[in-house]
Amino acid sequence: MNDTDRQREAVAEALENVTARLDEEKSHLTDLDSAIGDADHGANMTRGFRKANEKVQDMDEADPAELVKTIGVTLVSEVGGASGPLYGGSIMSASQEFSEEGITAETSVAFAEAYLEKVQDRGGAEIGSKTMVDALTPAVHTYKKSIETDDLEPLEALAKAVDAAERGVEFTTPIRARKGRASYLGWRSVGHQDPGATSTLYIMEELLATAQT
Amino acid sequence: MNDTDRQREAVAEALENVTARLDEEKSHLTDLDSAIGDADHGANMTRGFRKANEKVQDMDEADPAELVKTIGVTLVSEVGGASGPLYGGSIMSASQEFSEEGITAETSVAFAEAYLEKVQDRGGAEIGSKTMVDALTPAVHTYKKSIETDDLEPLEALAKAVDAAERGVEFTTPIRARKGRASYLGWRSVGHQDPGATSTLYIMEELLATAQT
Amino acid sequence: MKKLINEPEDVVDEMLDGMVAAYPDRLRRLDDAEVLVRADAPVDGKVGIVSGGGSGHEPTHGGFIGDGMLDGAAAGEVFTSPSADQLGSMIEACDGGEGVLAVVKNYEGDVMNFDTAAEMAGMEGVDVSQVVVNDDVAVEDSLYTSGRRGVAGTILVHKAAGAKAAEGADLDEVTRVAEKVIDNVATMGTALTSCITPDKGEPTFDLGEDEIELGIGIHGEPGTERTDIMSADEITEHLTENVLDDLDLEDGQEVATIVNGMGGTPLMELFVVNKRLQELIDDHGLETWDAWVGDYMTSLDMDGASITVCAVDDELKELLSAPADTPGLTVTE
Amino acid sequence: MKKLINEPEDVVDEMLDGMVAAYPDRLRRLDDAEVLVRADAPVDGKVGIVSGGGSGHEPTHGGFIGDGMLDGAAAGEVFTSPSADQLGSMIEACDGGEGVLAVVKNYEGDVMNFDTAAEMAGMEGVDVSQVVVNDDVAVEDSLYTSGRRGVAGTILVHKAAGAKAAEGADLDEVTRVAEKVIDNVATMGTALTSCITPDKGEPTFDLGEDEIELGIGIHGEPGTERTDIMSADEITEHLTENVLDDLDLEDGQEVATIVNGMGGTPLMELFVVNKRLQELIDDHGLETWDAWVGDYMTSLDMDGASITVCAVDDELKELLSAPADTPGLTVTE
Ligand SMILES: Nc1ncnc2c1ncn2[C@@H]1O[C@H](COP(=O)(O)OP(=O)(O)O)[C@@H](O)[C@H]1O
Ligand SMILES: Nc1ncnc2c1ncn2[C@@H]1O[C@H](COP(=O)(O)OP(=O)(O)O)[C@@H](O)[C@H]1O
Ligand SMILES: [Mg+2]
Ligand SMILES: [Mg+2]
Ligand SMILES: [Mg+2]
């Protein structure tokens, strides 16, 4: 098995795990979205990832960049809502970072940065707006620093990033929303955890679990 | 105070008592109608009798026949539904029995018979159709026999008639409806007491109570 | 119970004023009566078409007043037939000299009050003809009931009779087409929840979390059978089979269909029902000439729907598709 | 939860087929897409008007397809913006060579997906212009929110833009009148109960037996304030004051008003609200030019209503009263 094959399998396996995890958490994500949104985040995420998973499991020939791009494209066309373009569009465009050298420590940092940038470009949320950006920003910052400054192994760096994301998710609870449907609530959004930040954390946890096996 | 005045006062007092009683029983009548009808019999009866009561309390000059007719006319124009024409129309037309001699033992029998006849003419219900006719028929029969055959005093006759009406109301429970909205239910109407028979009983009870004072 | 109302006893009165405030050019309220008529009633030289009954079925009845449908509609208290007085004033206000057709739904209250009103109007010299709609196949039509109820099929009677009158036909002709619709229409409904009347403030009947009532009436009268909740397809099949059994149509017969919402059911669900209904019509070798989907004959906030099928010939097709311009139904050429 | 549906995941698909089955002469569904367009789309030489968003707001969006209003409508999953793909196919299918106006309601999902779709269609050579409706005064429009939501006022944008396009105006002109409505319209709503989405099967939010939610959105997003139940008059006063405050109109200004039902509220109650609304319009020295009452922009089975006021000038009056022939709204000359 060559490097490309191994990476393809890793992506497919990670996607399988993410899909299963989102299925498990579907009603929890929807409950979070009921409190400050419109009760569909669980359905949106599972609809998109199930379809992406189906597609990717059939792609025996593609390189990792293509696989990741397919995930993004599928989310864009299946999900709709706010999370469709945010997750899907950003994965789609950040997948370019893998196209030359495949998935390496360096390209994974580039991917993470590109992904966060795209989410912010599209959605206009800042850190502290009570969105997925609050989980992503600490995770991406931590991952980058762990690899580029502290020279940690990707697996260790990813573990630290997951911790950081978790801190980010917790941070969304006590603050007032400025973006997304929760922002309509004004001060009443305080005290509720953001669904999109939560699904971001779950996805990262599954990436880590896949990498650890 | 002459005879006409006394009778006028009696009618007005009886009407006052009937109105108060229906007010009290309003939600009970509606509950009965919920089970096998459309949940408005309480509202229908109180709306009509309150208005009739207002009108009659102002009629200082009228003779008893006119008073009774006014009650009927008011019910016809205020109540609608099935009970409006049945109660109102029948009272209106039976009131003629009082126009020559006022209210006497004899004319009260004539009134009762005319009233029952009119209800049946208009509604087409037989005894055993599970309607107000089931309370009325035994009451009218008993009243007529008590006065004409047994030579009882009107007060005693009325007391017997009330007992008979009560038996009639109870009789409506175990039988299947053939008329009125309850008939739509087929066998499912069995086991429920008829609202219109019940309101008929209440009215008779108040006539008796008024006569006893 | 939470409702957008003030005092329960004022709801019909305020609703009528609110309707006139919405359509001041089309509707007029008779003085001191719970009756709406066309702003320009009576229309000279045209047979008047009137209807009426308890309130709570909006847009029935007043919502169908206008060119090509009703001239007047009397609004009783919620679910209570209007009194004969009110009906009588309506009939007189809608007589343009050619007589008036009263479209009555088969409920004892409605029938008795309309009868009295017709007598009264007759004494004032108005030619009155009455038809009694009884399209509800859920009720057995026998000596042991007060007969089948009039439900959503009534709208088709209003439409056809209204169109015929607009053509300038006389009272006999208008009555004939109304009867023709009545002879060819059948309906059956189901409730997922009970309605709540403003006055009672509680459900008229109790349905379990997993129960539905088949053969429901439009007044929260309990239906004829209570079953476990089924899928939209199964419910549609049950209602449609009963309706088609009753009509017993020939192969290739053209029909008009109505999926009628009871008030609380989202339009989305009515279209889901319509999808299956049209498949069934097709399976039975019939042909849908026109399909209506919406809230026409409601039962306050009841959750549920009814299915109506009406066999149509060339005459009915022409009348049902003739122009109508009313708040509740507009048909353009 | 009881609903007239089959599987929750099929409800949008089946609804769309049921709509086409009801109006086969008017509507066509794009292959493999949750998109409805006019049966004769694209209309050559006419600017196309399209809209779309999550499902559950019926008759919005597909119910307003037809002469004088929309050419196409995309139906996302319940309360979820359609994907950019779907929107893109719709835009292309509705371009008759004169470009397409997309009427977008201000939700981040809708805005982001429409943006992407417009880009995609632009690459295919379609001239696309977008307007974003944000009439909901319940949401503060500030840097600290994602801006006011688009709600029932959207229907007036569809109507005016559709009429302008039907006149043969070019894309710039059509866009201008859409913006004009947006600049002059304001809405606020209230919920008496929560909606229940087919997927979740439980109320999106919990309201006590005596509570209502003021400033509710159309997706079961909690409103801005929860209070004890009030009378219809008080609720109408609260909503109307907020709407009129926002618009700040001059004495004698003519307005169009909408009392919009959220899906579960009987028409009877909407007319009760309209009665008070028209009194208030009058008290404020304004003049109602036209009043609409009905279910236009619903939220599944939610019980509640919204009030919309739109200041109108001669141009808007002409456009809003121009003929339209759609399943959800018919205006005749
Ligand atoms: N402008 C935005 N920027 C970043 N994230 C956003 C933005 N708007 C919404 N989100 C994220 O999307 C999540 C909601 O996604 P979802 O419920 O699927 O879509 P919708 O809000 O359209 O129903 C929110 O919890 C939030 O994390
Ligand atoms: N055809 C009839 N003959 C005699 N009584 C009838 C008939 N139809 C109905 N009733 C009586 O009327 C009562 C119902 O009255 P009410 O609820 O006020 O009118 P509605 O049925 O129009 O709602 C029934 O309980 C029954 O006693
Ligand atoms: Mg959501
Ligand atoms: Mg009753
Ligand atoms: Mg009644």
Ligand SMILES: [Mg+2]
């Ligand atoms: Mg959503």
